Amino acid sequence: MPFYKVVLLFIGMLFSLNSFGQPSNEKIAINQIFTEIAGIGGRFSLNYEREFLKNNNFRFLLRLGLGAVHLKDFTNTFNPDLVIPFALVAAYGKKHHLEWGFGQTFTNIVKVDLEYGDKQRQSGLSTQFTLGYRFQKQGRGLVYRLVYTPIIEYNKYFRHWAGLSIGYAF
Amino acid sequence: MLKITTLIITSICLLASCTKQDFEIRNLNGNNIKAFGHGGMGHDHTYPMNSLESVLKCLNLGMDGTEIDVQMTKDSVLIAYHGEELSYRTNLEGLVHEFNWSEIEKGLYMESPFLGYKISSLEQMFSQIENLNDYEFSLDVKIYPAADVDGYINTYISALINLVEKFDLSSHVYIESQHPEFLARLQSQKPDYKLFTYPSSFETGLQTAVEMGLYGISIANEDVSKEQVETAHKQQIRVMIWQLRSIASNKEAILKNPDIMQTDKVNDLLRLLN
Numbered sequence: 001m002p003f004y005k006v007v008l009l010f011i012g013m014l015f016s017l018n019s020f021g022q023p024s025n026e027k028i029a030i031n032q033i034f035t036e037i038a039g040i041g042g043r044f045s046l047n048y049e050r051e052f053l054k055n056n057n058f059r060f061l062l063r064l065g066l067g068a069v070h071l072k073d074f075t076n077t078f079n080p081d082l083v084i085p086f087a088l089v090a091a092y093g094k095k096h097h098l099e100w101g102f103g104q105t106f107t108n109i110v111k112v113d114l115e116y117g118d119k120q121r122q123s124g125l126s127t128q129f130t131l132g133y134r135f136q137k138q139g140r141g142l143v144y145r146l147v148y149t150p151i152i153e154y155n156k157y158f159r160h161w162a163g164l165s166i167g168y169a170f
Numbered sequence: 171m172l173k174i175t176t177l178i179i180t181s182i183c184l185l186a187s188c189t190k191q192d193f194e195i196r197n198l199n200g201n202n203i204k205a206f207g208h209g210g211m212g213h214d215h216t217y218p219m220n221s222l223e224s225v226l227k228c229l230n231l232g233m234d235g236t237e238i239d240v241q242m243t244k245d246s247v248l249i250a251y252h253g254e255e256l257s258y259r260t261n262l263e264g265l266v267h268e269f270n271w272s273e274i275e276k277g278l279y280m281e282s283p284f285l286g287y288k289i290s291s292l293e294q295m296f297s298q299i300e301n302l303n304d305y306e307f308s309l310d311v312k313i314y315p316a317a318d319v320d321g322y323i324n325t326y327i328s329a330l331i332n333l334v335e336k337f338d339l340s341s342h343v344y345i346e347s348q349h350p351e352f353l354a355r356l357q358s359q360k361p362d363y364k365l366f367t368y369p370s371s372f373e374t375g376l377q378t379a380v381e382m383g384l385y386g387i388s389i390a391n392e393d394v395s396k397e398q399v400e401t402a403h404k405q406q407i408r409v410m411i412w413q414l415r416s417i418a419s420n421k422e423a424i425l426k427n428p429d430i431m432q433t434d435k436v437n438d439l440l441r442l443l444n
Contacts, residue, residue: 042282042283042284042285043216043282043283069216069282069284069285070216070217073227074217074223074224074226074227074230075226075230076227076230076231083284105284107284109284109285109286111223111287111288112222112223112226112298114222114288114290114294114298117297117298124284126283126284151283151284153280153283153284153286154286157261157278157280159280159283161283
């Protein structure tokens with residue numbers, strides 16, 4: 001199944017979760033799962049975020065994601081590219097948050113070895129930053145994000161980039 | 171309940187895909203359409219157009235061949251690249267013919283974050299394709315002339331002939347060009363090569379193809395009708411159709427009975443034809 005279909009089904013599941021959720025959101029939610037289109041995971045990523053510190057209206061979170069551009073490589077064999085974003089994120093606000101953060105994205109991409117004509121996996125680290133808007137209530141519920149995420153690819157090439165997320169806090 | 175039903179229906183729609191359809195094809199290729207990728211997997215794929223990865227993916231999916239855009243570097247190396255400006259898709263800036271191959275081979279496609287595939291020379295590309303003679307290639311010769319147009323074209327033709335002969339590909343390549351002078355000079359040296367004119371309109375293309383005795387016309391889907399394809403076929407001129415960026419345009423083009431289709435939607439065309 002193409003990766004974008006997995007992401008769309010995941011989004012559908014999130015909406016279902018919300019419809020089954022309790023109307024009261026008294027319990028503080030410290031975990032989030034969300035899908036991000038573009039952003040620090042490249043094109044699509046599934047992410048888990050955990051709040052490790054809260055101080056008044058400040059939240060501090062650690063984020064770990066998993067993205068895959070191709071699940072099958074150019075020989076049409078299952079051999080996914082790996083994109084693993086890791087970030088430290090801060091958010092300020094009660095429901096409407098200003099969010100900022102930074103981190104690294106580890107990539108492991110299948111390419112052609114032009115010398116020997118075989119497949120080779122190329123690994124790299126890229127620095128990424130986040131600045132944007134997050135909608136998140138204190139308790140359980142949907143989380144939305146719209147963020148500017150510039151990336152310094154392989155710590156060499158600067159790229160303007162942005163991400164759009166929808167997720168669920170629990 | 172409504173949300174769950176909607177979710178299920180949406181999922182089914184997403185998972186459902188276009189399937190093989192029966193088409194009654196009539197063309198000069200034994201009533202079969204040759205299915206080619208456009209620069210490999212096409213314009214919008216995550217493998218950049220004309221990258222080796224894109225071409226290999228296309229061939230490994232079962233296509234008959236692929237179109238490849240060809241340009242020549244300052245030191246006469248033929249490379250696979252689409253646009254005039256390198257900055258259009260890569261981390262380099264300038265025109266292909268302003269650089270030597272040693273400079274261009276350091277460049278990376280930068281269309282998607284983190285991917286950074288390399289620009290490939292045609293020699294590298296053909297060296298890396300297993301069972302090369304099982305496939306066909308349409309080489310779309312891009313000419314963005316330098317100061318000495320005459321010398322540039324002659325050098326281009328020599329480089330192209332050397333490449334085709336080196337890989338014994340003369341019966342497996344089609345050569346497309348918008349430049350009649352290029353086609354005429356190439357034809358005078360290699361009359362057995364299968365040459366396609368790449369015209370601004372069907373009428374001028376047909377006239378050029380008939381007058382020069384070319385193998386065919388390469389034309390955008392929107393610029394040709396079923397009747398025009400039939401007219402070309404009556405004069406033994408093949409028609410190669412491109413600008414096929416959707417399932418609908420793939421279907422529309424099949425109904426015109428072309429001899430070759432260059433699609434940007436490789437998987438969809440395979441499902442329709444196989």
